[in-house]
Amino acid sequence: MPRVTVQVRDAAGHTATTTADYALSQPVLGGYYLSGGADPTADMAGGNFRSLTQYRSFADGYVFPGYNRPWLINLGKAGVRMNMVLELKHYGAANAGPQSFRVDVTDYTVPAPSMTIQQRPGTTWPKAYGYSQVVNGQCDGLLHRALAQYRTLGFGVNIQLASELDTDHEFGTTEDGKAYTWAESDARAVQAMNYILTWFKARTLPAGTTFSVGVGGFDRACFQRTHPESLMSRLDFLQWNAYATNAGHTALSRFRRTKDWAVADLGPVALSRPVIIAEWGVRSAEIPDQPAWIATVPAAVAQLNAERGPRIVQTNYFNSGWGTLSPRAAGLAALRTAYATRPYV
Amino acid sequence: MATPTATAALSASVYTPGDQMLLTVTYSDADTRPLTVTIVVTDAQGNSSAPVKVTAVIDPLTLTVTDDSGRTWTRVSDNGSVAVYRAVA
Numbered sequence: 082m083p084r085v086t087v088q089v090r091d092a093a094g095h096t097a098t099t100t101a102d103y104a105l106s107q108p109v110l111g112g113y114y115l116s117g118g119a120d121p122t123a124d125m126a127g128g129n130f131r132s133l134t135q136y137r138s139f140a141d142g143y144v145f146p147g148y149n150r151p152w153l154i155n156l157g158k159a160g161v162r163m164n165m166v167l168e169l170k171h172y173g174a175a176n177a178g179p180q181s182f183r184v185d186v187t188d189y190t191v192p193a194p195s196m197t198i199q200q201r202p203g204t205t206w207p208k209a210y211g212y213s214q215v216v217n218g219q220c221d222g223l224l225h226r227a228l229a230q231y232r233t234l235g236f237g238v239n240i241q242l243a244s245e246l247d248t249d250h251e252f253g254t255t256e257d258g259k260a261y262t263w264a265e266s267d268a269r270a271v272q273a274m275n276y277i278l279t280w281f282k283a284r285t286l287p288a289g290t291t292f293s294v295g296v297g298g299f300d301r302a303c304f305q306r307t308h309p310e311s312l313m314s315r316l317d318f319l320q321w322n323a324y325a326t327n328a329g330h331t332a333l334s335r336f337r338r339t340k341d342w343a344v345a346d347l348g349p350v351a352l353s354r355p356v357i358i359a360e361w362g363v364r365s366a367e368i369p370d371q372p373a374w375i376a377t378v379p380a381a382v383a384q385l386n387a388e389r390g391p392r393i394v395q396t397n398y399f400n401s402g403w404g405t406l407s408p409r410a411a412g413l414a415a416l417r418t419a420y421a422t423r424p425y426v
Numbered sequence: 427m428a429t430p431t432a433t434a435a436l437s438a439s440v441y442t443p444g445d446q447m448l449l450t451v452t453y454s455d456a457d458t459r460p461l462t463v464t465i466v467v468t469d470a471q472g473n474s475s476a477p478v479k480v481t482a483v484i485d486p487l488t489l490t491v492t493d494d495s496g497r498t499w500t501r502v503s504d505n506g507s508v509a510v511y512r513a514v515a
Contacts, residue, residue, distance in 0.1 A: 083493060083494060083495035083497070084493070084494050084495075085434065085436070085449055085491060085492070085493050085499065086491070086492045086493075086494070087432055087434045087449075087451050087489065087490070087491050088432075088489070088490045088492075089430040089431075089432040089451075089453045089455075089487050089488070089489055090430070090487065090488045090490070091428075091429075091430050091455050091457065091458070091485050091486075091487055091488075092485045092486060093485070095428070095429045095430060095455075096429075096430070097429060097430045097431050097432040097453070098432070099432045099433055099434045099451075100434065101434045101435065101436045101449065102439075103436050103438070103439055103440065103441060103447065103515075104439060104440045104441070105440070105441055105442070105443055105515055106440045106441065106442050106443075108442070109442075383442065383445075386442055386445075387437075387438065387441075387442070387445050387446070388438075389437075389438060392440060423442070423444060424442045
């Protein structure tokens with residue numbers, strides 16, 4: 082770590098000496114996600130893509146590397162950093178039932194998920210394993226099954242618990258017929274995340290394992306509620322997502338919004354953690370020239386990292402949903418160019 | 427003679443190579459005093475020149491900044507109590 086030494090000397094030779102240390106960072110990792118969790122190898126080939134976001138449900142019997150996803154092992158062994166989003170959300174049928182399975186020598190029966198999330202009016206509310214089910218130990222089998230698979234993967238990953246707690250809780254949650262407000266859901270989630278962290282950290286994990294908790298980062302109060310220092314002391318990263326969905330949205334404004342809230346509201350432990358942008362994207366409906374917007378991202382990230390507060394160390398483009406690249410070839414070319422630019426190199 | 431004091435603060439703790447780094451040094455010494463000398467020259471007939479002002483510092487302070495990584499720090503500003511230096515990471 083380089084050190085600057087400052088000496089002040091007066092006319093008589095009396096001196097005062099002080100020092101300041103600084104560190105030099107690694108380049109920011111430019112990363113990707115391809116719609117449907119599909120094989121992104123072809124899109125990433127030839128570009129400086131160094132990280133990848135993936136989504137798995139704890140309900141799935143194939144969490145690591147995922148069902149029919151041998152390419153994930155190849156990319157991971159080639160050094161691509163994996164941000165594995167593990168969700169209590171059930172991706173499948175609304176009537177998901179209980180599961181019985183064996184992990185190593187232990188037999189488990191995990192009950193049906195008892196919670197609904199993302200309760201947007203007029204939509205079908207997805208099911209999820211409930212925060213009470215987690216803290217009561219009823220989901221231990223799911224954790225054990227995921228860990229057993231993880232141990233055979235061959236490399237360490239970041240485990241991001243939940244995709245976006247704010248999206249999950251925005252309209253409240255319901256578990257076992259009891260309704261919880263957004264704020265109550267956040268508090269319950271923090272307890273469940275702590276339980277899961279305790280469970281994993283009590284066991285042997287592959288080298289390089291890190292943890293974070295997922296949020297969209299669009300609500301300041303929720304961001305603060307879900308990042309207490311007691312939780313952050315057990316996490317390795319801050320995380321939020323950044324989307325441009327309005328013609329007036331600049332890369333700098335979108336990447337900085339949640340950072341500004343973090344700097345204003347969070348404690349020193351949280352602010353000591355680097356930031357993973359698990360998803361970023363630009364919506365073509367409002368910003369048809371996606372390549373031009375993507376081209377502004379490196380300078381925005383560099384500027385934010387030059388300011389005080391937590392540093393962004395990984396940004397994964399979400400080529401799906403809001404971020405769908407259209408036309409695809411031009412968008413991918415823009416990503417390649419961006420990731421070949423400082424601070425990504 | 428008093429002993430000077432100094433504190434140094436960097437604009438960040440971690441820099442990306444190529445970033446501008448700023449170092450702010452706040453320094454003082456109880457003996458250090460700025461003063462202004464005003465000179466009026468008067469001849470034998472009592473004719474006086476216009477006053478001329480010069481400034482001086484009693485017990486001036488010198489700052490030196492070194493970096494064990496070999497980076498060169500360049501002074502950007504110095505008002506006598508706060509000095510700012512710049513280097514490239």
